[in-house]
Amino acid sequence: MWADAGLVAGKDLRIELRSRVALNQVLPFSFVVLVLFAFALDPDRGVLDRAAPGLFWVAVLLTSLLATQRSFAIEAADGNTDALRMSGLDPAGLFLGKAAAVAAQLLALEVLLLIGVAFLYGIALHSFGLLALTCVLATLGLAGAGTVYGVMAFGLRVRETLLPLLILPVLAPVLLAATRSFEAALGGVPRECIGWLGLLAAFAALYAVVGLFGFGPLLEES
């Protein structure tokens, strides 16, 4: 399973390195979202710095949607679905590999977005350990759930429009918990993070279990 996961993650990341979709399209999209929020919530009114954690995670959520769609778009093209099924790769390894590749891309994008938030919204970043832990746990949840719903919508002709409809409501707990955890960390009350971090960890664990056992049957039926 781990060898298969490494193989699939390596393949997805190699494709990303060559195509640079995340770098040239997803990252600029995320920055545009941040800038539009800044326009909508005038920085001079003091709303922006209070809303910054939520806006950051909304941007990450939309980014994760694009990363998930991209992850499955490369499998849907040119009959690769059949090749993936025929490969005999362990479905659990497939899930882990695809989720790991999405998570790696998301984490890299989050670092850049966080710098963007600090610069655009004038937020002073501190409690880096808690921020990093929140990012890691939330990213695992986003990647896990994204990969489960991505394969669910995989074989459908309407997958591009169906996936956001399926996944965005499901990711609401991640948005809430990550935002609250960021608020607590940036607000200097790290104790309040603990509960939200627990929720993020539980969400990530739940979708890891669902993905490990459900990815194979979902891929067969897609």
Next chain:
Amino acid sequence: MSLAVHLRSAVCLLGRFPALAGVDLDVRAGEVVLLAGPNGAGKTTLLRACAGLVPVVDGTAIVLGHDLRVDRRSIRRQLGLVGHATSLYDDMSVVDNVRFTVRARGGFTGAVEPALERLGLSGRLRNVAVSRLSAGQRRRCTLAGLVAVDAELWLLDEPHAGLDAEGRDLVDQLVGDARARGRTVIMASHDLERASAVASRQVTIEAGTARRRPSSPDRPSETPAPAPEVSGVG
């Protein structure tokens, strides 16, 4: 000689449409069988059913000793399927695509370079992204994966499509070599003249059922097939 494929009254549905409506087919190990028939007759579905990609909902379907009605996944690493699509990742190079195919199948990566050389992809095309290849070169890249994996049962759907004359000759050679190594090949083709030259026999598929052509005098006559040994993973 044992049976590589044994289908009896096999039924496959695409939605509610019976794409295979009770196919009987026996293919012995080491045979090269040509599937002929008009468009929509069920040739592709038959190949996909043998690959375990389309479920057989009724009848008997045993491939390489595995009962596909019990488990249609565990057989797949023993099969090589070349379909209408080339099943390649556009943003990966030729060598990376073939290497990924081989590694995913648990194959020997040392077979990659000889396969590329055999298919004429070892030179300047080796490190080119697949998106930059012509249709024929993409086809060769898919075939390189098939050759490198060297599966026990080859399922080829229109393998000559998109290839130039040299490429089509190469496909014929690959099939001949596979047969010489004891591999079993089932291929669907509309290029009957070319394909029948490399096939042991021809089976015509019509409206989702198989109609066997009488053996020609110069080909071995068909004898009743022995019952296959079945191993299912429940």
